[in-house]
Amino acid sequence: MKLKGILNILTSFAIASLVFACSNVDEDNRFIEIEDPVTPQDSTGIIVTKNVLIEDYTGQMCQNCPLASDVIKNLHEIYNDSTLIPVAIYSGKPGMCIPVGKKGSLTTNEGQEYFEKWGLSDQPIGLVNRKDGPLEKSKWPAKVLEFSREEAPLAMDVKSVLSEDGKTINVHVVVNPIKSVSGKLQLWILEDNIVGIQKMPDGKPKKDYLHNHVFRASVNGTWGEDMQFTEKNTFEKDYVVNVQDDWKGKDIHIVAFVYNDNEGVLQVVRSF
DSSP states (O other), rough: OOOOHHHHHHHHHHHHHHHHHHSOOGGGSSSSSOOOOOOOOOTTTOBOOEEEEEEEEOOOOTTTTTHHHHHHHHHHTTTTTTTEEEEEEESSBBBBBBBTTSSTOOHHHHHHHHHHHTTOOOSEEEEEEEEEEEOOOHHHHHHHHHHHSSBOOOOEEEEEOOOOTEEEEEEEEEEESOEEEEEEEEEEEOOOEEEEEEEEETOOOEEEEESEEEEEEEEEETTTEEEOOTTTTOOOEEEEOOTTSSSSSGGGEEEEEETTTEEEEEEEEEOO
């Protein structure tokens, strides 16, 4: 990763936010001085890099929301798909989203519950590893860099296999704690390559906009399952996902993460 490239991208985000953001950005936040990232290790030399979850709260009728998607696309030029894991959660107030059940809607009841839980109002807005509260898109790059340098207390892996008939997905999750932690294990269903309507920054609707990493549903409850992970004791669990009629099974991925209220997201992974 080149420092000059990161600084250029951060500067571009800051300048763009002056034009497009839903609210103003403080002058002190427009340019951020950063150092090259360091890969953390524990005392045994095991690499424990922490991945970063961006919960992008967005709406199909939100004309500035595609700009947040552009921020994520630019971040993917720096970070690989394993390190940076975005989830587009379609939700919001009337006028910003297409209501659940309406034709072409990507809004979900669970997404609405998350939107209300975090006390969100304007969009686009996001949570980065569920730390430091809701953040405007201009602040995502610096937070991704910061959190990706933190030491992770556990390693994770998730695999998903679509059945031959395309009706179910078998999911296998493995958690290897480096130290004992407590929290919730959450699994989400994502879908890529969804073509649908989206209001664009010029205010005009685009009927064939490509929506990616779209939150479809939770696998194990809205808020996940309470877990206690014990140091060096591997945890494994299997799940079965029923593929809904309006999903394309080949474009479905699973995001698995462990979080708690005090530390936010401890680790996150995605199936490919």
